[in-house]
Structure formats: C-alpha cells, structure tokens
Amino acid sequence: MSAELEIDWTRCQGRGLCIELLAADLTSDPWGYPSARRADGHQSGTVILAEDQREAANEAVKMCPLSALKLRTSAHQ
Amino acid sequence: MDELMWSVARTSGMISLLLLTGTLLVGIMARSGRAFGGLSRYTQSLLHRSFSLLCVIFVMLHVLSLLADSYAKMQIIDIFVPFLGDYRPFWQGLGTVSFLLMIAIALTGLLRRHLGQRVFRGIHLTAYLMWPIAVAHGLGTGTDAGTLWYRIVTVISIGLVLAAAIWRLTANYLDHSATRRLAREGVKL
Amino acid sequence: MSTTSIPKVHLGVLEEPRLLAAGPDASWSQHLDTFGPVPSPAEDSQIVEQWEASGLSGRGGGSFPTARKIAAVQRSVNRTGKAPVLIANGSEGEPLSYKDQMLLTHAPHLVLDGMELTDRILGASERYLVTKAGAHPRLLQAMSERGETSVTLHATDSHFLAGQATAVISSLEGGPSLPRHQPWHLSDLGLGGAPTLLVNVETLAHLALIARYSAHWFRSAGTEEDPGSRMVSIHDAGHYQVHEVHGGTNLSVLLEQLQIPTKDIHAVLVGGFHGQFTTDLDISLSATTDAAQYPSTLSVGAGVLEILRFGTCPLERASEIVDYLAQSSAKQCGPCMFGLPTLARDLQAVARRSTDPQLTERIERLTQLVSGRGACHHPDATARLASSALHVFDDELQAHLSGQCLHKF
Ligand code: HEM
Ligand SMILES: Cc1cc2nc3c(=O)[nH]c(=O)nc-3n(C[C@H](O)[C@H](O)[C@H](O)COP(=O)(O)O)c2cc1C
Ligand code: SF4
Numbered sequence: 001m002s003a004e005l006e007i008d009w010t011r012c013q014g015r016g017l018c019i020e021l022l023a024a025d026l027t028s029d030p031w032g033y034p035s036a037r038r039a040d041g042h043q044s045g046t047v048i049l050a051e052d053q054r055e056a057a058n059e060a061v062k063m064c065p066l067s068a069l070k071l072r073t074s075a076h077q
Numbered sequence: 078m079d080e081l082m083w084s085v086a087r088t089s090g091m092i093s094l095l096l097l098t099g100t101l102l103v104g105i106m107a108r109s110g111r112a113f114g115g116l117s118r119y120t121q122s123l124l125h126r127s128f129s130l131l132c133v134i135f136v137m138l139h140v141l142s143l144l145a146d147s148y149a150k151m152q153i154i155d156i157f158v159p160f161l162g163d164y165r166p167f168w169q170g171l172g173t174v175s176f177l178l179m180i181a182i183a184l185t186g187l188l189r190r191h192l193g194q195r196v197f198r199g200i201h202l203t204a205y206l207m208w209p210i211a212v213a214h215g216l217g218t219g220t221d222a223g224t225l226w227y228r229i230v231t232v233i234s235i236g237l238v239l240a241a242a243i244w245r246l247t248a249n250y251l252d253h254s255a256t257r258r259l260a261r262e263g264v265k266l
Numbered sequence: 267m268s269t270t271s272i273p274k275v276h277l278g279v280l281e282e283p284r285l286l287a288a289g290p291d292a293s294w295s296q297h298l299d300t301f302g303p304v305p306s307p308a309e310d311s312q313i314v315e316q317w318e319a320s321g322l323s324g325r326g327g328g329s330f331p332t333a334r335k336i337a338a339v340q341r342s343v344n345r346t347g348k349a350p351v352l353i354a355n356g357s358e359g360e361p362l363s364y365k366d367q368m369l370l371t372h373a374p375h376l377v378l379d380g381m382e383l384t385d386r387i388l389g390a391s392e393r394y395l396v397t398k399a400g401a402h403p404r405l406l407q408a409m410s411e412r413g414e415t416s417v418t419l420h421a422t423d424s425h426f427l428a429g430q431a432t433a434v435i436s437s438l439e440g441g442p443s444l445p446r447h448q449p450w451h452l453s454d455l456g457l458g459g460a461p462t463l464l465v466n467v468e469t470l471a472h473l474a475l476i477a478r479y480s481a482h483w484f485r486s487a488g489t490e491e492d493p494g495s496r497m498v499s500i501h502d503a504g505h506y507q508v509h510e511v512h513g514g515t516n517l518s519v520l521l522e523q524l525q526i527p528t529k530d531i532h533a534v535l536v537g538g539f540h541g542q543f544t545t546d547l548d549i550s551l552s553a554t555t556d557a558a559q560y561p562s563t564l565s566v567g568a569g570v571l572e573i574l575r576f577g578t579c580p581l582e583r584a585s586e587i588v589d590y591l592a593q594s595s596a597k598q599c600g601p602c603m604f605g606l607p608t609l610a611r612d613l614q615a616v617a618r619r620s621t622d623p624q625l626t627e628r629i630e631r632l633t634q635l636v637s638g639r640g641a642c643h644h645p646d647a648t649a650r651l652a653s654s655a656l657h658v659f660d661d662e663l664q665a666h667l668s669g670q671c672l673h674k675f
C-alpha cells in the first residue's frame with residue numbers, strides 16, 4: 001500500500017504549496033509546477049509518495065489554493 | 078454598561094480593521110506563490126486563514142457590543158440590511174455591507190473545495206471592494222476617526238494596501254512569471 | 267463478399283476490401299446486398315464471444331482491446347443498474363487522418379450497424395455519433411434510408427484534441443471540446459455519470475463485420491499479434507491516399523504495392539502526429555509497440571503514415587509538427603502549456619542549425635519533464651515524437667549541431 005497524490009493538472013496553477021510540504025517527493029519544474037523527484041514518480045496523472053508522507057500530503061490536499069489535489073491509497077508497487 | 082459596550086465596540090472595530098488589512102496583505106502575498114524570507118507559502122496560507130477568522134470574530138464582537146449599546150440604537154435588522162439605521166445610516170450601512178461581504182468571503186473560502194474554484198474566486202475577489210468599504214465605514218462613523226493615531230494607522234494601512242495592489246498588477250507578480258513568459262513566447266511563427 | 271477465409275498471400279493492402287466492400291457511397295440496399303442484415307438478437311451471446319475471440323483493438327489511436335472495453339461497461343451496468351451510453355467517435359482531429367471521414371462517407375451503414383449491435387447488447391439508453399459537421403448530411407441521409415431515429419448526431423470542433431475521449435464527453439455535455447481531468451474509467455463514470463462505451467467509428471464497423479462473419483474470418487487477415495485489417499491514411503509529397511491494409515503489415519511491402527519507390531524515401535512518420543519516425547522500412551505496423559519488439563514493430567496508432575522523401579530536412583519537419591502540437595495544447599495544464607512551447611522552440615533551434623551545445627540535452631530533459639504531467643496524453647505523445655526525431659535522425663542532428671544540413675545545401 002502506498003500513497004498517491006492525484007494532481008488535477010487542469011486546476012493546478014503552480015503555487016508551490018504542495019512542493020513545500022512534500023519536499024522529499026516533489027520539486028518545482030522551471031514554471032513552478034510540482035514535479036516528482038523520483039524518475040518513475042509520475043504514473044498516469046498521479047505522483048507516488050514515500051510512505052511517511054501521508055500526513056503532509058493530507059495537509060497539502062487541504063491547503064492547496066486551487067483544490068487541485070486528492071490523496072489515493074493504491075495497492076500497486 | 079453602555080460605556081463598557083461602547084469601548085468594546087470601538088476597540089474591536091479597530092482590531093478588526095487591522096486584522097482585515099493583515100488578511101488582505103497576506104492574501105496578496107500568498108497569491109503570488111512566493112516565499113517571503115521565513116514565511117513559506119504554507120505559513121502564509123495558514124496566516125491568511127487565521128487572520129481572516131480572527132477578523133470575523135472581532136467583527137462579531139463589534140456588532141454584538143453595538144447591539145447591546147442603547148446609545149447606538151442599532152437593531153438586529155441593521156446587521157443584515159444596510160442603510161436603515163438611525164445613527165449615521167450611510168456610514169453604518171457601509172459597515173453592514175462589508176460585514177456581509179466578509180461573511181460570504183470567509184465562508185466560501187472555507188468551503189472552497191465543495192463550491193468549485195469559479196464560485197470561490199468570484200466571491201473572494203470582492204475582498205478588494207470590501208476592504209475600502211470597511212475603511213470608509215471606520216472613517217465615517219468611528220468615534221476615534223478624528224484622533225491622530227487613528228488617522229496615522231489608516232493612512233499607513235491605505236499605503237500598504239495600495240502598494241500591494243499595485244504590485245499585484247505588475248507583470249512579475251507571480252512567482253516564475255519570467256520563465257512562463259519565456260515559454261509562452263516559444264512558438265510565435 | 268465471401269465469408270470463407272482468405273489465404274494470407276502476403277501482407278500489405280487487403281486483397282479484397284472488407285470495410286469498403288459495398289463500394290463507393292454505398293446505399294442501404296447496396297449495403298444489404300453485400301453484407302446482409304445484422305444478425306438477430308438470438309445470436310447476441312455468440313456475437314459477444316466472437317468479438318472477444320477476434321482480438322480486435324481500438325482504431326482510434328489507443329489500440330485498447332475492444333471486447334475488454336465492452337465487458338467493463340457491462341460489468342459497470344450490472345453493478346450500478348445505470349443504463350449505459352454509447353458514443354461513436356468519428357472526430358478525427360489528426361490533420362493527416364482521413365480514414366474516418368472516408369468510412370463515414372462510403373460505409374456509414376457499417377458504422378451504424380456496429381452501433382445498433384453494441385447498443386442492443388449493452389441496452390444503451392442513448393447513442394451519439396460524433397463527427398465534424400461536414401459529415402452530417404451524408405449521415406442523415408444514411409439514417410433516413412434505414413429508418414434509424416435513435417442515434418443523435420453531434421458536431422465536434424476540428425482541432426487536434428477534439429477527438430480525445432474526455433474532450434468528446436465534455437463537448438456532448440455542452441462544455442468546450444477540451445480534455446478533462448478524469449482519473450476514473452469512462453466505463454464507470456462517463457457521459458453525465460453513466461457507464462459509457464466510447465469507441466472509434468472504424469472499430470464499430472469491424473464489430474459489425476465480426477458479428478456477421480466470425481472471429482475466425484476476422485483473423486484470416488493480419489497477424490497473430492495484430493489480427494484483422496485497418497484503414498490507413500498515407501501522405502506522400504502533399505498527396506494522400508486511404509487504404510485498407512492487413513494488421514501487422516510490413517511497411518516496405520505496403521509501399522511497394524502502392525508504387526511509392528522506396529529508394530526515394532528517407533523516413534516514414536508512423537502513427538501520425540502522435541507517432542514515431544523510422545528510417546528502417548522493413549518493419550511491421552502493428553496496433554501497439556511492444557518494448558521488446560521496438561523498433562522492428564511500430565504502433566500505427568490511428569493509421570497515419572507520412573512519407574519523408576530525400577531532399578526535405580526531417581528535423582525541419584519534426585520541428586513543424588512539434589510546433590503544431592504545442593499550439594494545439596489546450597493550455598489547461600501547466601507542464602503542457604509551458605513545456606511544449608519550450609520544447610518546440612528548442613527543436614526549432616535544432617532545425618535552424620543552432621550550434622548551442624546544450625540543445626540536445628535540454629530537449630531530452632524537456633521530453634522527460636512533460637511526460638505524464640497532463641490531463642491527457644498529448645504531452646507524452648508530443649515528447650515521444652520529439653525524442654524519436656532526435657534518435658532516428660542522429661546523423662542529421664550531428665550535422666545541424668555543427669551548422670550543416672545533410673538534406674539541404
Ligand atoms: C476576511 C476574509 C478574507 C479576506 C478579506 C481575504 C482576502 C484575500 C485576498 C485579497 C486574496 C488575494 C486574491 C487575489 O488577489 O487573487 C486572497 C486569497 C486567498 N484567500 Fe482569502 N480572504 C479572506 C478569507 C479567507 C478564508 C477564510 C480562506 C479559507 C481558507 C481564504 C483563502 C484564500 C485562498 C486559498 C486564497 C488564494 C491564495 C492563492 O491563490 O495562492 N481566504 N484572500
Ligand atoms: C490528443 C488525442 C486526440 C485523440 N483524437 C481522437 C480522434 O480524433 N478520434 C478517435 O477516435 N480517437 C481519438 N483519440 C483516442 C480517444 O481518446 C479514444 O481512446 C478512442 O476514441 C477510443 O476508441 P477506440 O477504443 O475504438 O480506439 C485521441 C486521443 C488523444 C490523446
Ligand atoms: S498546491 Fe495546488 S496549485 Fe499549488 S502547486 Fe500544488 S497542486 Fe498546484
């Protein structure tokens with residue numbers, strides 16, 4: 001079981017709040033949008049997070065100014 | 078009793094105005110997507126939310142104390158319908174307008190995940206209208222409006238908000254606006 | 267049309283047309299004379315079995331097994347009790363593709379048969395046929411010929427993304443024809459929340475034929491991995507032609523048959539603007555690209571081939587296409603909206619023989635950066651096309667980076 005952050009790219013405007021909260025998993029691309037640090041981090045619209053990031057991810061979901069995030073628990077991996 | 082209520086009303090009104098200005102300034106900061114020194118974007122968001130909710134609490138206190146104060150002759154209906162009051166109805170009415178707007182802004186802010194971005198943005202942007210109305214209300218009806226320190230605080234607030242609003246409208250306001258502009262100009266055949 | 271199996275002489279163009287067997291502009295009676303009526307409802311369960319056994323994959327570009335899509339909708343209907351919706355996708359947003367338009371002009375009845383059958387088997391409550399507005403007069407005529415009244419025609423925009431599945435749904439719901447964030451399957455939550463089967467019009471035409479003639483017949487064309495036939499649009503020096511070819515066909519065999527002299531061909535873009543380049547013509551054109559078989563097998567996507575002859579600079583062509591794709595971005599998702607124009611600009615610098623030593627590395631990084639970071643696959647596919655250009659045309663790339671061009675002097 002791992003946590004996956006689902007990003008609605010049509011909403012996200014790259015304000016960078018989630019990048020700050022999930023610095024271990026996310027970094028900013030040149031235009032300010034969240035980008036997975038892990039090479040295989042982006043899986044069809046979601047970002048796979050490290051196990052201990054669930055709490056921070058929940059906070060990011062709650063505080064994202066564009067309501068662009070959701071947290072999913074997935075079985076794969 | 079009236080004396081006490083009167084001073085609670087004045088003090089809470091004053092604090093509301095400071096908090097409101099703070100909320101607006103931090104809102105504009107947060108919207109830029111930039112971290113300011115020690116203030117991360119996350120902290121800014123938390124501050125923005127806390128300031129605004131505190132502001133709502135102080136405005137409530139402000140209104141309730143005026144209701145309890147017989148000198149102000151305020152009725153419950155004056156809280157919800159502007160310009161009906163007996164005491165300086167126009168200036169008091171501005172207070173009602175800004176109060177209603179503030180409740181709407183704060184509520185839709187808290188419920189934004191359920192309302193959708195468009196409703197939230199539409200209502201939230203009226204904050205730029207609400208702030209000057211609230212300031213005008215304070216200047217027009219406030220007992221302390223004539224005092225020097227009230228004027229100084231108001232002038233500084235107006236200055237800060239004007240500066241922030243102007244910054245808000247400049248091309249480099251958003252973080253990464255330079256790289257984004259560069260990218261957008263990428264294809265221009 | 268014979269229903270016995272056709273011996274596989276060689277792959278290439280079909281010996282006998284299937285989808286277009288009823289001839290040009292086939293009328294309802296010509297259609298019935300050629301194919302006969304659709305099988306009766308009594309045969310529905312066999313039809314589903316035959317569809318499954320046929321191995322038909324979607325002809326809209328994604329090449330997903332069609333029977334599995336239908337089964338998913340059926341499961342969702344059984345679970346939720348909601349009536350499903352059927353959408354035939356004839357949007358054909360790809361500017362180099364003509365095959366759907368061809369099919370809707372000459373064999374509309376086969377597409378409508380396919381809709382009738384899937385609708386009957388799924389018990390769909392609504393059926394939509396989505397095409398460019400220009401196709402509607404012919405379709406209305408075909409529908410009135412056969413007394414079809416339950417299909418709703420819907421006109422889409424003609425831009426590149428309009429045919430993407432969620433863009434079609436959005437357009438049908440009265441929104442803009444732009445892709446949406448849709449992390450769930452259309453079979454569970456599609457149009458208006460109903461279980462939805464959205465398939466390409468050519469896919470439906472194949473379903474209509476398999477229902478009549480069996481999976482065995484279908485598989486008598488094509489290969490084991492890529493059974494059946496498909497329509498392809500072939501572009502060569504400003505002209506295009508549409509043919510029905512065997513699945514898994516060999517590219518050079520096909521070109522020879524079409525009398526396009528392979529000695530003049532430098533490269534072929536396989537799969538259209540969302541495809542890949544190849545200079546090796548001895549490859550097979552299949553439904554999907556299996557990593558293990560790359561580059562000897564390439565996915566032909568929605569069936570588009572563009573021929574690049576010697577004398578034109580392939581890097582210039584690649585740059586033109588990526589420019590077009592960057593401008594086609596729906597500009598909804600940041601990485602796509604900003605990443606694709608940046609990629610296009612760097613590729614244009616390559617095409618213009620910039621000697622910036624960091625260009626290739628930057629392009630490689632950009633292609634990785636945009637992939638998987640959008641509501642639809644547009645950025646992924648654009649990145650794949652760009653990196654295929656750099657890898658396949660490595661000689662040209664090295665020449666350009668030193669200010670030379672191998673094709674123009
Ligand atoms: C007294 C009430 C409030 C006022 C006056 C206020 C004012 C503002 C202002 C002026 C902005 C900048 C908007 C722009 O220029 O685009 C803003 C942004 C914002 N506010 Fe408020 N706000 C209030 C309450 C709230 C509350 C209760 C929330 C709930 C959490 C909230 C959430 C936000 C968010 C998410 C943004 C956008 C920040 C971004 O885009 O990064 N606000 N606010
Ligand atoms: C950018 C983009 C454009 C697309 N355009 C079309 C199109 O014009 N026609 C089409 O049938 N499918 C198109 N597709 C594929 C559809 O999303 C969908 O997968 C397909 O219509 C399903 O039908 P199939 O299973 O029969 O292939 C497009 C996909 C993408 C990512
Ligand atoms: S917090 Fe929201 S808007 Fe900001 S970068 Fe993350 S997803 Fe995008």
Ligand code: SF4
Nearest residue numbers: 596598599602640642
């Ligand atoms: S990825 Fe690009 S093309 Fe697809 S929806 Fe987002 S912006 Fe539009």
